[in-house]
Amino acid sequence: MRNWKFAMASAILGSALILGACGGEEGSADSSSDVEETTSDTAGEESAEVEGAVSGDGSSTVAPIMEGIVEEYAGDQPKVQVTVGVSGTGGGFEKFIQGETDFSNASRPIKEEEAASLEEAGIEYTEFLLAYDGLSVVVSQDNDWVEDLTVEDLKKLWVEDGSTKKWSDINPEWPDEEVVFYAPGTDSGTFDYFNEVILEDEDIVSSATLSEDDNVLVQGIQADPNAIGFFGFAYYVANKDTLKVVNIGGVEPTHETIESGEYEPLSRPLFTYAANKAISEDPAVYDFMEYALENAGDMAEAVGYVSLPEEEYEKGLADLEALK
Structure with a gap:
């Protein structure tokens, strides 16, 4: 299997990922063993060849899973071109509502107003679960004072209150240095989730650097011992040699604590939404x-997320079959 944990961080977050016929003969030959390792047992039979184009957009958190699936799929179906943008959960839904995409990746459930807009546009859709994520709070490895924060600490740090935030505000034994904040952009489902469970709809600290590109956040935090930020677990896993994850309420995000729900309130499901008509x-x-649902669990584990119980993927495949 390709080492997705380390390859994905530098590859996935362009303005779009166009993988399909250009995967070509060389890609098919080189990746034949990769496909065997990353596909699930349910995908054992060789697929009939199809042709066409498929388009998606949405969450940068979901991108590592979907990018891996798209690249493997190119070897299986070289005559299908799959294009996946990464404009954030909210940005992806905007394109989905406009009918520009066939599916929309999301790191949060669809909002009521987005569902209403899709209904108004006459677009019926189905929600598919892909994996579990643990939203990870990280600092630079040069930060030797922060090991654990509570939900209350996070809110005190991240909510805008007109003050200059310093590490010593949380613990007087910590440096009297200004905290530097990095966070996903407001179109991101990760931002929405953090806003809901930590900020509780209060304004995020005004000094935060916001970006839809999680690699920008990674690089900023790596370079500054006073920086703190948050993003999907897979981005921490891919950069754990240069980042330090912060325990929340004494619990470290791991595959086990994310799957069990012990890492709360920052454990969450990841989704893709697909247009029924398409x-x-x-x-x-x-x-x-079908290929995505058959392989999402293995790819989620490969890139650093947590796979769902097998019955969840079977349910998704049954829902998909019912739409055929």
């Missing part, structure tokens, strides 16, 4: 979505 009318869309 699934039922376009064989390429159906084939890609």
Whole structure:
């Protein structure tokens, strides 16, 4: 299997990922063993060849999973071009509502207003679970004072209150240095989730650097011992040699604590939403979505997330089959 944990961080977050026919013959030959390792047992039979184009957009948190699936799929179905943008959960839903995409990746459930807009646009959709994530709070490895923060500490740090935030505000034994903040952009589902469970809809600290590109956040935190930020667990796993994860309420985000829910309130599911009409009318869309659901668990584990129980993937495949 390709070492996705370390390869994905530098590769996934361009303005779009276009992987398909350009995967070509060389990619098919080179990745034949990779496909065997990353595909689930349910995908044992060789797929019939299909042609076409499939488009998606959405969450940068979901991107490591979907990018890996798209690249492997290119070896399986070289005549299908799959294009996946990473404009954030909110940005992805905007394109989905406009009918520009066949599926939309999300690191939070769809909002009521987004669902209403899709209904108004006449777009019926189905929600598919892909994996579990533990939103990870990280600092530079040069930070030798922060090991654990409570939810209350996080709120005190991250909520805008007109003050200059210093580490000593949390613990007087910590440096009297200004905290430097990095966070996902406001179109990100990760921002929405943090806003809901930590900020509780209060304004985020005004000095924070916001970016839809999680690699920008990673690089900023790596370079500054006074920096703190948050993003999906896979980005921590891919950069754990240069970042330090912070325990929340005494619990470290790990595969075990994320799957069990012990790492709360920052454990969450990851989704993709697909247009029913595209699934039922376009064989390429159906084939890609089937491949994605058959392989999401293995790819989630490969890139650093946590796979769902097998029955969840079976339910997703049954829901997909019902739309065919």
